[in-house]
Amino acid sequence: MFELSSPGRSAAQLRATGIAPRDLDAMIPSEHRRDDVLETVDLAERDLVGHVTRLSARQYSVDLGAYPLGSCTMKYNPKMADEVAGLAGLAHVHPAADASLTQGWLELLVTLEERLCAITGMAAATLQPAAGAAGELTGLLLMRAYHSARGDARKRVLIPDSAHGTNPASVTLSGYQVTTVPSTERGLVDLEALAARLGDDVAGIMLTNPNTVGLFEEDIETIAELVHGVGGLLYYDGANLNAILGQARPGDMGFDIVHMNLHKTFATPHGGGGPGAGPVAVGESLVDFLPGPRPVRQNDGYAWATPARSIGRVHGWHGNALVLARALAYIETHGAAGLGEVAEHAVLNANWMRRRLAAILPAAYDRPCMHECVVTATALKDATGVRALDVAKSLLDEGFHAPTVYFPLIVDEALMIEPTETESPETLEALAEALERIVARAHSDPESVHAAPQATPVGRVDEARAARTLVATEDMATRAGLR
Amino acid sequence: MPTYLPHTAEQDAAMLRFLGLEHMEDLFAHLPAAVRLAGGLPIPEGRSELDVLDEMAVLASRNVAAGLTCFAGVGAYDHDIPPVVRALASRSEFVTAYTPYQPEVAQGVLQALFEYQTLVARLSGLPIANASLYDGAAALVEALNLAASTTGRHGVLISRGVHPHWRAAARTFAAGTGHQFEEAPLVGGVTVWPTGGRDDLAAVVVGYPNYWGFLEDLAAARALADASGALLVVAGDPVAAAVVRSAGSWDADVFVGEGQAFGTALSFGGPYLGMFAVREELVRRLPGRIVGETVDVAGRRAFVTTLRAREQDIRRERATSNVCTNQTLMAVTAAIQLGWLGTAGLREMALRCATGAHELAERVAQVPGVRLASAAPFVREFALHLGRPAGPVLAAMARRGILGGVAARGLEPPGSGGGERDDVLIVTVTERHRDRDLDAYVEALRAAVAS
Incomplete structure (x- = not known):
């Protein structure tokens, strides 16, 4: 400007x-x-x-087309929720106004908490965390408070090698140390390796289930038994909750702490990188430690209350309230059956895509997946020199957003595809055909794939230069002689 | 039941057949039976969008506060948001995009963030700003982590003039990081700092203007930070920054602020916008994302998230922060709002806030029993002593259509006798308030304290 x-x-x-x-x-x-x-x-x-x-x-968005960015759940964001967030009775409310003047908001928050607990199988939740990573850290501080209250100073948190980077970063900030647990060739937690790393200094384990390669951790009951056996807690990273809505619940799997990403699972818009919302639900033994103040039902109205042994505030006010309102509207329109269908179609679409692409980009793990599939371009690279990154950039030219690439780290040349339930079979077929064209071109004219994208507002960006000579403001650009 | 699923029943069947399956539940057959949910979720069945909208409107109607004239502030401000800003900031290209991981198709968000960073740098008087954090409290938490990693120390000396919720959040997260807090008391509405340096301090933190609305001399805080080898963190109001000295001009190392005032509605406290700016030499320890300018293969100007090696997805347990999703849409909105205000408009808006606040302060001082809590200068909010508990006064004012401010405790030094006073009210004026709103305020306050 x-x-x-x-x-x-x-x-x-x-x-x-x-x-x-x-x-x-x-x-x-x-x-x-x-x-x-x-x-x-x-x-x-x-x-x-x-x-x-x-x-x-100059900006791609969900409203424009498919956004199969694995792990990010870029589903369609219903417009109705925009209208909810725009209601003056919600948007024009000062957060410090007395509870007697904000009964509608408190009721909304209490209702959302109840729904989220029902969906995850937990006892109570805090709605304060502003995004998934904030939820993780909140959950880990709850874990710490739980152990501390028992006079039990534990040191380590176990994390699978397939985990999101936020997990280990959050563990460090919670004052624990990370112990990495390897995955098996089947893409699941290695139970023997897990058992070998357990001890009475283990505070807990952070798991994403389905995990980041899109597979359900089928040994979850054994994992829960092992970790609980040494007095540790199970933390559920809700990044992939979309896959199991109405099908299975973290609470029933033995998880003690669960964070949710409302901007993924409950379709609140991502805003180009936020705002999100990362509520954390817990089992009975952790309710007393939840952040406060919490909205609670009281007599015939609603009030704020801080749990007896609360870890304290984790947000300047009450959380990303308008995001929370959007999520509740999404849950209420879908209801029990609707949320179940969401998971069914998310899993159906991902498995269809995995099968459809098998001949050109094989799945890293050749088994039924959940809401996303991780395919590998290793064979393609060996045959043509075209890498996962090139495939991703070529997909931009085809009018799609790219999948997540080079994550999870345990898969070579990974392309992580999460179609989400709101993409039609016709769109999936078009995406598959685009990938077929790209792979064919990798064999016939690999240079053209390396040169992609061509049809985008800019071509491949010089990231090394951006990092070498930082130009982060207009004034720095002027000083650097760029203006 | 409404649905956003495009699949027809025939398509469902064909896709299942393609997978060699018959029923939807076959997709979940590999889950252990013991964890399969029997009988569906214990929540109500779905309703149409229009029915749910009606329900949400009923809830909204129970928020009496929405209909009051708002004189509450303390980090959440009732500013006008012009139609053009609402229209531009609600464009779905920004609203429904994800983090700009593919810069070739994300130049819109990236350039808007670059513009935002420029504006935050100018407001703060510091050269480098990040692309946003969750809110002002989160920005403070990150600033303390940055100070600790820079100095290798954990001591934090924080003024009681910093927002109590921000101080509370900082303490919560210190359970993991081990920061040790000490609070510097206020006398006459401004901080009293200990003299002489300390060898355990990572950060000295002060509000400008402070939570109570007052401006304090930051030279003392700077001197203490210098004598201690600590960083000076200034928690500032970016609107006031248009008319008062910038954090940078006080030689701050880090600026943190709440940016909701620029284009985001009160929203019951979120989503808001954490502003964060630093000196150039601290950039490698910056939390969160930062956008940099570069070129594409054809030499065209392009923007990209940069210095990525600090971030959690690459550095994992050694990252500068765990933050991933932040508040991009609020940052883009702030850039648009500041673009609309312009140089003259921003100054005029800040001036009107200050003018209204000074006008109101003079008028309420005429109300028997009410007095300004300090003679220190202020910009757009100020603390009052009411001579009686603030809670019932606020309730009485609300019945007259006025949200009279925020009741607050902790203005006087702890242990100064009689416990903390409960008669303090923090009052905020914005450019929305008209002369007749100020009159209505004074009348409501007069009636409330007389009753």
Whole structure:
């Protein structure tokens, strides 16, 4: 927008207040007063609209097409939820207003908590964490509080080698140490290796189930028995909860702590990288430690209450409230049967894609998957020199978003495809055909695949240069001679 | 039951056949029987969108606070959001995109974040800003982790002028990081810092303006940080920053702030926007994402998330932070709102907030029993002593259509006798408030304290 700026232009129109103007000098003494004018940008409204609209045209989104980004659950975001978030009675409420003035909000939050507990099979939940990683850290601090209250200073948290990077990063911030558990050739937790790493210094294990290769940890009952056997707790990373909605519940699998990503499972929009919401549900033995204040039913109304041994606040206010409202609206429209169908179709689409691609991009693990499948481009690379990254970039030219690539780390040349339930069979077929064309071209004209994308607003981006010479603001660009 | 599933029954059957299966439940046959949910979820059956919208509207109607004229602030501000900002920020290209992992198809979000970073850097007076954190409290938590990793120490000396919720969140997360907190008391609405350096401090943290609305001399905090070899973290109000000295001009190392004021509604406290800016030499320890400018293969200007080696998906347990999803849409919205305000509009908005606040402060001081809690300068909010408990006063004002402010405790030094006073009210004025709103406020307050 800065290139359109011209001093003297302005779009702003402020309302008439009828309050007599005052001189800044009369209000703010000189030692606190800004001695210069803070220059931001000077645009006409028409130019602002043009600029932002042009930016939006350089951006892919779910509304535009399929977004099979594994692990991110980029499903369709119902427009109805936008209207919910826009209700003045929800949006125009100050978070510090007394509970007597915000009964609707408290009821909404209590209802959402009840639904999330029913869906996960847990006893109670906090809605404060603002995203999945915040939920993870909150859950680990609950784990720490639980052990500390028993006078039990534990040191380690087990994490499978297929886990999301947020898991180990959160463990470090919780003051525990990471012990990595390898996966078997079947893509599941190695039970022998797990048993060998267990001890009475283990605080717990963090598991994603289905895991990040899209497979259900079939030995979950044994894992729970082993970890509980040494006094540890089971933490459920809810990144992949979409796969089991209404089919199975973390609580019934033995998990003690569960975080959910409402921006994945319950279709609240990702906003280009947030806002999310990462509520954490717990079993009975951890309820007393939940962050406070919590919204609770009381007599014939609602109030705030802080649990006796609460770990404290994990958010400046009550969590990403409008995201929470959207998620509740999604849950209420779907209901019990609807959520079950969501999981069925997420799993159906992923398995169809896995089978459909078998001849060109084989699955890393040749077994039924859940909501996503991880395929490998190793054979393609060996035969043609075309890598997973090249395939991903070529898919952009075909009008699709790329799958997640090079994750999980345990799969060579990984492409992680999560179609989600809201893509039609016709879209899936089109995606498969696009991948077929790319693979065919990798054999006939590999250079053209290396050169992709060509049809996007920019071609491959020089990431090394961005990191070598940091230009993070317009002013740095000016100093670097780029303007 | 409504559905967003495009599959027809025939397509379901054909896809199952393709997989050699007959029924949907066959897809889950490999799950252990003991963990399969029998009988479905114990939640109500679905309703149509329109029915659910009606239900949500009923809940919304029970939020009396939504209809009150809002004089509450403390990090959550009732500013005007112009139609053009609402329209642009709700474009679904921004709303329904994911994290810009494929920069070739994410230049829109990436460039908007670059513009946001530029504006935060200018507001803070520090050269480098990240692409957002969850909220102001989260920004403070991350700043303390950055200070600890920079100094190799864990001591935090934090002013009681920093938002109590932010201080509470910082303490919660310190259970894992081991930071040790000490609070510096307030006298006359401003912080009293101990003299002389300390060898255990990672950070000195101060609010500017502080939670109570008052501006304090940051030179003392800077001197203490210098004498201690600690970082100075300034928790600032980015709207006030348009008219008061920037954190950078006070020589701060880190600026953290709540950016909700720029284009995001009150929203019952979230989603908000954590602003974070640092000195250049701290960039390798920055939490979260940062967008950098570069070129594509054809030499065209392009943007990409950079310095990625700090981040959790690459560095795992040695990452600078665990943050992944942040508040991108709020950051993009803030850039649009600041673009609409422009240089003159931002200054005018801040000036009007200050003008209204000073006008109201003078008027309420005429109400018997009510006085300003400090003679320190303020911008757009200020603390009052009401001479009686603030809670019932707020309740009485609400009955007259006014959300009168935020009741607060802890303004005076602990142990100064008689416990913490409960008669403090923090009052905020924005550019939305008109002269007649101020009159209505004074009348409601007068009636409430007289009753």
